[in-house]
Amino acid sequence: MRLLAECLLPRDSYTSAAAAEALGSLGQLAEPARETLAAYVTTHRTTHRPHAWASPHPELRRALQQAVLALAQLGDERALPGLLTALDTGVDAWRAANAAGHLPQAAAELTPRLVRLLAAVDHSREWPDVSPPALASTLAKLGEPAAVPALADAVQAAVRHKQWRTVEPVLKALASFGTRAASALDTVRPLTEADNADVRTAAAAAVWEIEHRPEGVVPLLERLLDHQRNFAAIGLAGRIGPPAAPVLPRLRQILNEQTEMNARNEQDDAAVLNVGNAWTLVHTASALWDIAGDSEASTVVAALLNAWKDNDSTAPDVLACLNRMGQAAHPALPRIQTALAQLHRGNDRWSKAVASDLEIERICRSLVARLRDLPEPAPAREE
Helix, strand or coil: CHHHHHCCCCCCHHHHHHHHHHHHHCHHHHHHHHHHHHHHHHHHHHHHCCCHHHCCCHHHHHHHHHHHHHHHHCCCHHHHHHHHHHHHHCCCHHHHHHHHHHCHHHHHHHHHHHHHHHHCCCCCCCCCCCCHHHHHHHHHHHCCHHHHHHHHHHHHHHHHCCCHHHHHHHHHHHHCCHHHHHHHHHHHHHHHHCCCHHHHHHHHHHHHHHHCCHHHHHHHHHHHCCCCCCHHHHHHHHHHCHHHHHHHHHHHHHHHHHHHHHHHHHHCCCHHHHHHHHHHHHHHHHHHHHHHHHHHHHHHHHHHHHHHHHCHHHHHHHHHHHHHHHHHHHHHHHHHHHHHHCCCCCCCCCCCHHHHHHHHHHHHHHHHHHHCCCCCCCCCCCC
């Protein structure tokens, strides 16, 4: 970390850009370099005037932009002037659009600019200059309800041009506003009958988040769960919780089918096929717990542990469910202790691997502390 920070000291822009990019990839782990990053950004703004973000010198521009992005990832408001320059001038605005979500304290300044960019998107183009999903995601993170009308307009425009890859993430952004997005219901509700399954699922989830009326959404889930790998629909069932009990038979069927398939694969010495299937176990087991609770505890723990065994990438999701289960997660204690003894946890080798590993370790330690001295829960009584 110290060596990377030292690379930001006055030297060639190429080295500074590479160092800033590396620090940015570390996320919150770059905290020790915060002041060095801020000093670098401030110096360049002083030397090259406020528009250093848009400098005509490519290497200088890249170095400054990478430093601004790394600073933004730390939630530091000293990154704001660079981001505002990008959004106002349009120079590499796509970078600023992705980074702005880390500065919710500046939502009042950032939201109108992002809304303007979203309104200017040409949805007839498959790849606009600034990604509508990225803009929608950032607006959701900033959480300003003033963005809701623009997001609803973006949904309608994307539907007109059949840009389904845009419709789904923008619906998810609308859902994040919950009841504050009530004005968008007339846009969202008809899409629960769209031809595209991903759009139907995202629309049903948005209706749930906006209204929280299970009677209007649970009937939609039965059709959405026709395909066992519709993880978004399975997750929606879990978020609805006990009122989603009518879909429990379908969730049990999905879990049983996947468990039997995995057993056949292992019997045929084809365990490698279980890697992708593990996610079906994780999502379905988690939803079963969130809906049915203790009555499904033994089934849920068994499925979670099998998924973790087959695909280490599932560790964060497995642990999140075990964490919600409390004492019912006691049978998983030996596996959690084994994970703590490993040098590396999870299977993220490409991005944020260190941060992911530390978070897994933190949850494992918390679970061990809670479960170690507890007696195993009594088996659930059959009704």
